[in-house]
Each structure stands twice: as C-alpha cells, then as structure tokens.
Amino acid sequence: MGIAMGVPLFQVKDICIKEKVTLLSGNITLYRDISSRVMQVLAQEVGECEIYSIDEAFFTLPDDVTEADVHSIRNRVMKQVGIPVSIGVAKTKTLAKQASSIGKKGDGVCMLTQKDWEERAKEVRCGEIWGLGRQTTTKLGEQGIRMVSDYMSLDRGLVSRLYGVSGERIYDELHGVSVVRIDRNSEASRKSIASTRSFAKTTKSLTDLESAVAGHVTHCAEN
16 A cells, blocks of 8 residues: 555544554563563574664574575474564575565475575565665666666766765675674674654553653663
8 A cells, every 4th residue: 555664643544534444552671571581582583783773684604594484483483482583594685574574474394595696686675675875766766777687787986976975785685695784792892772752542641651761762772
C-alpha cells in the first residue's frame, strides 16, 4: 500500500480507512523484554555481538560455518524465546543485512556468497541498501543509476569524488570488502539515547503527559 516503516499514523490515515487496515497498539515494554532475551541467547551461541537496534545485531562467525550451523543458532532462539528470527551471513555488514532480508522470505537463513550477490544486485534498487539515504539515492537516480549493480559498476574513484567517504565505504562493502567493523563497544560509545514512543491518540491531560515523560526518562536512565 506504499506505507513506509515508522511513518506516523496521521500521514496515512486516509489509506488505512480506505483499505480497512486493522490498527493495533504495540506493547513496547514486552518488545524490549523479548529483544533482551533474544540477544542473550545469541550471545550464548556466538559470543560477543553488536546490538545495533532493538531487533537487530551483528556478530562474527567462523569461516567454516555451515548453513546447518546457522539454522542451529536460529532454532535455539526459537526454542528458548519462541521468536522466529532471520539470520543473514555474508562478508560484510551491508551484505549481511541484505542476506537477512532474503532469509525472511525463505526459511529464515541466507548465506550470501559474493557471486550470488552480484547476480541479485541486478534486481535490487539502490534505495534498498543500508546506508544509501534518500539524498544519495536521488542523486544516483538523476545520473541513471537506479539498480545496485549499476552502482557497483562505477569507477571507485568516481564514487569517492561524487559521494564522499560514506559512498565509498558502501561501495567497498557491496564488493565484499569489510570496512564497517563489528563494534564490540557499541553500548559504551553510544552518543545518545532516545525513547520515542508516541501516544495512541491526542491528549491534553497534564497528568498523562507527566506520566509519559517520567516513563521515557526512566527507560533512558536504565539504558
């Protein structure tokens, strides 16, 4: 329906009414608890990992890891927490995220080789790549570069001149050169913490507002 992830309800309210979309309120407290349990199981299985967000983490696997090994990790999470997860395995973080997306559409696991990726890149739009933001994607589109394979076929020096260090790093990652490392101290180096849950409906009650602010502050303090 063209509804992007994280978009405020008021912006798509007409679409929801027209399409008779069912709206449910999220249980953020439960979501955080489940996230913590998933991350604990992952840590037990793979050792250190970088918790990137409430539902995403990066970790390093040995070179000789097999698809059966990865399924075993996924099954352990399912058994202990009861939550299905997708695991993408690739040479770089950027490609691992793509592999995870592919895994979601299959049996939950995708081991993405560089050769396989170079074929898939012909069907992936630049806007789907982690790190290629809207401005960069628009700029690429203006030059006729819409698919990831087009971006990968550019001269590296040109990418550096046009899109800077960030574009160059993504370019390298897409070619299987790992430049975005696993951050073992991601929690310690975090520069900001946000608690951004919104109200389910408009409120003018000072008591409700005070309670919400107190809840947000408490959550931030705990983290």
